[in-house]
Amino acid sequence: MTIRPFMGLFLGSAIAALSTGLAWAEDVTVSFLTHWPPETVAKLEAAAATYSKDHAGVKIEVRAVPFGDLLTTLRSQAGQAGGPTITGIYDLWLPELARDKLVNAAPEANSTDVTTNWPKGVATAASVGGTVYGYPNEIDVYALNYNKKLFEEAGITAAPKTWDEFFAAAEKLTNKDKGQQGFGMINSWAAGVVHPFASLLASNGGSLVVDGKPALDSENAKETFDLYEKLIKSGASVATMGTADANTTGPFLDNFVSGKTGMIIMANWWESALKAGMGERFADIATAPIPVGPKGDGPHSISYSWMTVVSEGASDAEKKAAWDFLAWFNGPNSGANGASAMGDLLQSMGILPSRTSDVAAFAERLKTPFLAGYVDVLSQAHPFPTVLGGQEFTEALQGHIEAVQFGKETAAEAAAAAQADAAAILEKAAK
Amino acid sequence: MLAPGIGLIAVFILVPMALTVALAFTKWSSQTPFSTATFIGLDNFAEIFGSSSVGRDFKGALINTALYALLSIALILPLSILFGMLIHQAQLRGANILRTILFATYMVPMIAVALVFSKLYSPSEGPFNQMLGWVGIGPQPWLSSPDTALVSVVLLNVWQQVGYFTILIIAGLTQIPPSLYDAARIDGARGLNLFGFITLPLLRRTLLFSAVIALINAVQVFEPVALITQGGPVGSTNVMTYYIRRVGIERAQGGLGSAMSVTLLLALVVTVTAVFALARREPQR
DSSP states (O other): OOOOHHHHHHHHHHHHHHTTTTOOOOHHHHHEOOOOOHHHHHHHHHHHHHHHHHHHEEEEEEEEEEEEHHHHHHHTTSSSTTSSSSSEEGGGGHHHHHHHTTTOOOOOHHHHHHHHSOHHHHHHEEETEEEEEEEHHHHHHHHEEEHHHHHHTOOOOOOBBBBHHHHHHHHOOBBBBGGGEEEEEEEEEEHHHHHHHHHHHHHHTSSSEETTOOOOTTTHHHHHHHHHHHHHTTTSSSSOOOOOOOOSSHHHHHHHTOOOEEEEEEEEGHHHHHHHHHHGGGGGGEEOOOOOOOSSSOOOOOEEEEEEEEEETTHHHHHHHHHHHHHHHTSSTTSSOOHHHHHHHHHTTEEEEEHHHHHHTTTTGGGSHHHHHHHHHHOOEEEOOOOOHHHHHHHHHHHHHHHTTTTTSOOOHHHHHHHHHHHHHHHHHHH | OOHHHHHIIIIIIIIIHHHHHHHHHOOTTTSSSSSGGOOOOOOOHHHHTSSSSSHHHHHHHHHHHHHHHHHHHHHHHHHHHHHHHHOOOOTTHHHHHHHHHHHHHSSSOHHHHHHHHHHHHTTTTTTHHHHHHTTOOOOOGGGGTTTHHHHHHHHHHHHHHHHHHHHHHHHHHHTSSSHHHHHHTOOOOOHHHHHHIHHHHTTTTHHHHHHOOOOOHHTTTOOOOOIIIITOSTTTOOOHHHHIIIIIIOOOOOHHHHHHHHHHHHHHHHHHHHHHHHHHHSSOO
8 A cells, every 4th residue: 555645755755866966978958847838838948949059969848837836846856867957936935945955056157147137136036145046037026906997887086095995996896796806815826815915914014024033913914914804704805706726827817807806916927817818808907006004104015036046956067058048048148139038038928027138128018007017016015025934934824814715714813823823934944 | 586576565665654654753854865864753743733834734634635535435436336237237228338438537637637627617607607507506616615625626536436436336246146136036125125135235345345445546636636726725625645745845844744644644544444344344144
């Protein structure tokens, strides 16, 4: 009698032990693991083919997995034969991946490239203890998305600027007969649940973590939980309309694109999903800053970044080829009009690039109404805290936010329990 | 002669199991060599049965897994008997077609089943809710509510597995001598009496085997949760295999993950042993 977890944990370890030291003597194959959708993967493959033309002997293979499987795939396969050489990761994961020696510190030339050509804050997010571990690429920031047509039907003339206006708008947009909710909350996707909550908290003058310690029992956080509870109890948010699947799609997306949700708080990378789902009706969607809470000093939101890292377990030849490819792919000569190929690819998804020269190259594109709303709030955004235990912390908080959404916990209970869990998780992770 | 076989079993089954048990008593990151594991006694077990977030989630996953297994068995076995008896009736037209259709569901890859069911269950545009609307029943939340999500995943499992178990039941039915039914009919038995006093008792071994296999399959449920629900909403579909992966691999807490695996193994061994013990206590006819 065997059980899969045994095999997952131990055969993986055994294979890892057996496969170390393997290297290609001549040709090098670099495997690039990503969670991007098929159309973006096709663009990445085209860029890789262009690189291979000038780099005989280097083959770039692209592997895509759902977002929900990305971290597991990296953790279970990095360094093994056939495992990823390059992986696109979320910055929250970097501290633990660096601690576990799964990612390779950037060679000096690449490190200098990153610190020179990216804004300081972005380069810092790609570093641990001052060591650069990857090439930053996308920057994501949260803002309020709303359906202008539904606003017009409800007689709302402007995007809400305060929580009071936000709640009033959510109530006006709610129409139970049409199955329409005012504000959509996500469930079943950790970042999708926590980031909008953290954005509202930031706009209420609070933060998830202060000086390395959780601050979920602050008055600012309690008021944010209260806002969620109020929206649910009033019927302006319907929890069952917010489910997401492993590909970050599902009913949450369906309800917004089909005009059954008036407002959501979402990141800029959402643009491509909205365009695909809405077609011409995408013009109905507008972007606005996060409404400000009673304790807030202005609209703030959460930002986070992604980067491409190289597996520490890859052979020396693979690492060398991987860093060289990343320098080219993220450099100003691989794309059109001074942009990088990575910048081109990110822009195709509506994602904000982070390289300074890419921001300049795409200045016009970033002025489109949807993206301009995100660019405007970026300077006032707070980076999502990247701490050891960050993923577990996020998942624990997700559980309590969802418990409020589904009426399993009151706002006060959720704040107290989330604080206790977060304190224990961060303390354990720091040991 | 036996050495190669025993050696393979030792390397691929016994050694990983022994390592799992040993690591369950250590603090170990699954990204580091075994040599980095440090002995911490029963701390991992204390944590998974304690009041921390890990403990709460683990106990929730254990309960969800038990419910999933019970519901799956409770639905699969009666349906398998029903379908098996229908198909086994020689006079039923289209029995072969029905058998093929039923078994075909078992051959469809779970990834395809999961993706299709996620659309079928869609609360706003899903065909299931549209069909319910035709008979005057309002839309159901299916996978979107913690009250119905686990049952929805069970129904998906039943749909896929029932064909396989129907084939097992048909195999069991073919082993029952027709003369027994003839004798019973001469004694006046009809319909449910034939089923209750001949069919069911003589299917006992097949049903026992089916129940154990259905239990093991149910405990190993992973794909629909990973592909559709991610354990949500509010942890309502968080099952053991999914949670062990999350802790042992995503969070790299190999010691904790091993303690969970050992607990799951023990729970399964105890349950299967109890099922066999109960079956042995049944009076021999």
